[in-house]
Amino acid sequence: MEILLGLFYVLVFPGLLFCFAIGLLLLGIDRKIVARMQKRIGPPIIQPFYDFFKLMGKERIVPNKAAKKIYIIAPVIGLISIITIALFIPIDYFKTFFNNYADLVVIVYLLTIPSLAIIIGGASSGSPFGGVGASREVVLMLGYELPLVITLLAVGMKIGRLTNTAATFSLINIVDYQIKNGPAFLQWSLIPAALAFLMVIPCEIGSTPFDIADAETEICEGTMVEYGGILFGVYKLTQGIKIFVMISLFIAMFMSGIIPAVSSSIFVNSLVSIVWHMALVIVILFIAVSLLRATTARIRIEQAFKFYWTYPTALSLLSLVLVWAGL
Amino acid sequence: MFDDIITKSKVKSPWLYHLNTGSCNGCDIELISILTPRYDVERFGIKLTGTPRQADIVVVTGPLTSQSKDRALKVLSQVPDPKVVVSLGSCPMSGNVFKGSYSIEAPLDRFVDVDVSVAGCPPKPEAIIDGIIKAIEILKDKRG
């Protein structure tokens, strides 16, 4: 039974199949929202599904100069690791036994792997554009990892203080605390951290204005320059799931426990919380990703780096100091 | 069943790659204008890609100058199948006013198969949309 349930979690919900659907769907919703904000009709919401299946039917080309094995394996590793994170994030009342292993530190480590996969894939493609893109992605990673880690520290410390332990990094404790005592963003010392996290989201998923690593107009899609066919589809899918994972992580850390338990049965509770979670994901996607993407142009790499080491870092540090001071 | 999905998706998501072979910029501007809110070809699923590896439809503008000829042919050969080549404007079809110059290698169909030709100098955006829709019809029957 345990094994069957585990398989269900890994393969169907919230694992492979669900991630596939929600990732592509979120990409489509994002494209539609941006199109409507620019007064266009925009593609149908299921457009990324068409893109994915079309890419499946394309000719598969591995460039001669590429390091072939790495070139093929990198996107798959990125996809696997991002799906693993999706398994680890609890959705309010919906918890799997994977969540017991979930730890913010593990998630931070796993979150770097898809970016690393992009870097390795780009660098192994044997194209100078791929190399430039990879180096830009490295700089971006250095930029956003710092505020991200400080934010997680602040949250862990705050919840730890509130539950009278030193600091907790277990997501399940954080979510449980919020279900009992209300969402964490009501703790005013955590509001700067939440803002910093919101600023990290668009860079982490590589959307405009932070799509510097795969800028199609200046460096021919950068790291993706040689990828076509299904391997590129896997990267797109990874990006979509990353949107879901990042926003889910935000909700789990700051906004869980807004709706009270509606019934005594865990099943009904989880169902309601999943629906609520999806609605929240779309709202946050609207604010943090689509609005930004529709109204800004791509910035330069050193501007992005400077931005991340000033505003979000300052905000998250402020939060950390406030929490440390016991506020 | 799976093949049906792929065939349907092929029609629904043609990605454009814009190849400029020394055009005067008239055709390029008109091509970009079909992505603007007024014409918005994204409603057909069309997207402008930055690399030939992801392209389904290659739109060639310009009279194929001697300097760009080799590069253009190289780029065209890098596009994975199934692909459709659209020539935009009079330049790739005949050389237009530059015809007979020592630095012009037009017409394009001396070197590659051109599937759809759109006449005009530059063509009206509506005409470009018509041409791309024609290209999508051709793309449907091509095998990858």
Add this chain to the structure above:
Amino acid sequence: MKFPYAGNALKDFFSKPSTERYPKVKKEAPKGYRGKISYDPEKCIACGMCIRVCSPGAITMTKGEKNDEGQLIEMKFNLNSCTFCQMCADFCPRGAIKLTTQYSMIATDKNELVVSGSFIKKIPPKPTVKTVQQSKAKTEASGSK
């Protein structure tokens, strides 16, 4: 950090899109648009003016054999090398060329993009040749004045 267009974006999100649904809703080109060439062979006199002013050399004229009836003239307008500058229409003394507002010129084979027409150019009637005496008489008459 300024977002000058955020307000606009939010407003536009709830308003109607400004996209024209082109292939479904047909669209007329504006008046004076220089589109596909229409050529009226009835009016043409094969003067060759249009060929002289056409910068890309898009117009060709082929002349057939001369016989009693006249000469077969065929005019070809190669739209695949035309710049739609309207010079030919402006210079044509008989107004045989017009640039219509039809803009959609799509072909799978570029040689389909040709407008052509042919007509038979009548040999002009032989002018009545004056005899030598007549002309002599004329000059004498004028000389005696």
